[in-house]
Each structure stands twice: as C-alpha cells, then as structure tokens.
Amino acid sequence: MIQDKMRAQQARVESVLTQLLSQQGEQSALLHQSMRYSALDGGKRARPLLVYATGEAVGVAEDILDIIAAAIELIHVYSLIHDDLPAMDDDDLRRGKPSNHKAFDEATAILAGDALQAMAFNLLATAPQLSVTADIRLKLIAELSHAAGAFGMVGGQAIDLESVNKTLGLSELENMHRCKTGALIRASVLMPAYCSAQITDKQINDLAHFADCIGLAFQVQDDILDIESDTETLGKPQGADVAANKPTYPSIIGLQASKQKLAGLHEEAIASLESFGDSVQSLQELAGFIVNRIK
Numbered sequence: 606m607i608q609d610k611m612r613a614q615q616a617r618v619e620s621v622l623t624q625l626l627s628q629q630g631e632q633s634a635l636l637h638q639s640m641r642y643s644a645l646d647g648g649k650r651a652r653p654l655l656v657y658a659t660g661e662a663v664g665v666a667e668d669i670l671d672i673i674a675a676a677i678e679l680i681h682v683y684s685l686i687h688d689d690l691p692a693m694d695d696d697d698l699r700r701g702k703p704s705n706h707k708a709f710d711e712a713t714a715i716l717a718g719d720a721l722q723a724m725a726f727n728l729l730a731t732a733p734q735l736s737v738t739a740d741i742r743l744k745l746i747a748e749l750s751h752a753a754g755a756f757g758m759v760g761g762q763a764i765d766l767e768s769v770n771k772t773l774g775l776s777e778l779e780n781m782h783r784c785k786t787g788a789l790i791r792a793s794v795l796m797p798a799y800c801s802a803q804i805t806d807k808q809i810n811d812l813a814h815f816a817d818c819i820g821l822a823f824q825v826q827d828d829i830l831d832i833e834s835d836t837e838t839l840g841k842p843q844g845a846d847v848a849a850n851k852p853t854y855p856s857i858i859g860l861q862a863s864k865q866k867l868a869g870l871h872e873e874a875i876a877s878l879e880s881f882g883d884s885v886q887s888l889q890e891l892a893g894f895i896v897n898r899i900k
C-alpha cells in the first residue's frame with residue numbers, strides 16, 4: 606500500500622535529517638536547537654516522497670535519493686521558518702506547534718533558516734553518498750538554486766506579499782504558485798531524474814509536465830483546505846489566507862470550480878506519465894495522495 610511505503614520513506618528521510626542535524630561544532634547551541642526544532646519530527650515530507658517515487662520510476666539508488674530528498678526538505682523548511690515571520694505571513698503556528706520565531710525569537714529563526722539553506726547546497730556539493738559525476742552535482746545545485754531563488758520560491762513569495770488586498774487574474778495567480786510552490790516540487794521530480802543513466806529528453810519533459818500539474822494541484826488543494834478544514838487538522842491557522850485577504854483559487858474562481866480545477870490537474874498529471882509504464886505506480890499513487898490530502 607502507498608501509505609506503508611510513504612511511512613517508510615518519511616522515516617527514512619527523518620533519519621537522514623536527524624543524522625545531518627546532530628552535528629554541532631562550537632557555534633551557538635541555540636541556533637542548532639532552532640534548526641532541529643523546525644526540520645525534525647513534523648510535516649508531510651511531500652517533496653522527499655516525490656524524490657523517492659521518481660527515483661523508483663527511473664532506477665536511481667536510494668543512497669543518492671536520500672541526499673537529494675534531504676537537501677530539498679532543508680530548503681523547504683527554511684522557507685517555512687521565514688514565511689512565518691512577522692515581516693512575512695506572521696503565522697504563530699506551524700505543523701501543530703509554535704512557529705520557530707515564537708518558540709525561539711525572530712533573530713534566531715532568521716539565522717536558522719539561513720543555516721538550513723546553506724546546509725542544503727553544501728550537502729549537494731560534498732556528500733559522499735551522492736555518487737554521481739561532478740557535472741551531475743552541478744546540475745542538481747543549479748536546479749535547486751533556481752527553484753529556491755528569485756525565479757522560483759522566493760520570487761513567488763514576493764509576488765504573494767505584493768498581492769495582499771489586490772485582485773489577481775487566474776493566470777497571475779498560477780504564475781505566483783508555479784514559483785512559490787511549484788518550483789520546488791518540480792525540482793523534487795527533476796533532480797532524481799537527472800541522476801538516471803537511462804533517462805531520455807522526452808521522459809524529462811514528461812516528468813516536468815507531471816510536476817507542474819502536481820505543483821499547481823498542491824496549491825489548489827491548500828486553498829480548498831484553508832476554507833473547508835480546521836486548525837487542528839491543518840496544524841496551522843485555518844482561514845489565514847482569507848483573513849489576510851490573499852488571492853486564492855476559491856476567491857477568484859469559486860470553491861466548486863477550484864475542485865474541478867484540482868481534478869483536471871490530477872488527470873493531466875497522470876496522463877503525462879503514460880510513457881513510463883508500470884515503473885511510475887508509486888508516483889501515480891503519490892499524486893493521488895497529494896490531491897486528496899486533508900492537511
């Protein structure tokens with residue numbers, strides 16, 4: 606069952622992250638505590654799960670996938686720490702517990718995010734378990750840095766902040782989410798594919814399209830859950846986007862149309878994997894989990 610495989614892979618990446626974050630030199634003990642607080646024991650690990658499922662589909666060893674999954678999750682966690690800050694989304698709750706800046710302080714939270722981001726790229730550059738050529742290492746670093754930067758996640762967050770109390774069209778909203786959420790999901794699918802010896806250009810393009818559809822679907826479901834779920838289930842404040850007057854899919858096209866959009870994106874994502882045959886079963890099942898999740 607996909608749930609059993611997901612739990613095993615979530616435990617696997619948790620173990621990798623625990624080992625990485627157990628290392629502490631003479632630097633601030635508070636900083637390392639703050640890094641571990643946000644990076645360990647929490648979250649869906651959706652991006653690492655996409656790494657493992659894609660790696661399974663294209664025949665990449667799990668030791669390699671461990672490093673890619675950990676690097677992407679470190680970037681994701683850093684973004685959550687910074688997004689929750691008072692200067693950004695000003696959220697007090699994350700993954701069912703106080704946000705990092707509430708558990709520690711704003712300065713420590715900022716530094717923890719900075720350190721996690723730097724650790725991600727150092728991991729891709731130096732980890733011995735990542736048994737690929739130097740050219741592939743550079744390709745992985747280039748993909749993740751693009752996904753995390755001004756043309757990806759950070760750029761999307763900037764658009765998000767600038768869009769509060771403004772009316773966006775559907776294409777503008779999708780551009781924001783392709784950057785803010787979709788870029789890192791795209792990297793989670795493409796980075797393991799780059800490590801496959803037998804991957805073709807067509808398969809890379811098919812996986813990229815799959816990732817783009819799932820990245821948007823992830824955000825559409827987030828917007829739906831912000832309306833239909835509750836704070837306890839979500840692990841973060843329910844209705845926060847509505848309260849902040851942020852543009853969402855339901856606010857632009859309505860709740861029912863958003864659900865239809867979600868179903869269409871899921872169908873398109875699955876169709877893009879047809880050329881892979883049975884090897885993408887886990888990826889298909891994971892896509893179903895992402896669009897049907899309750900938190």
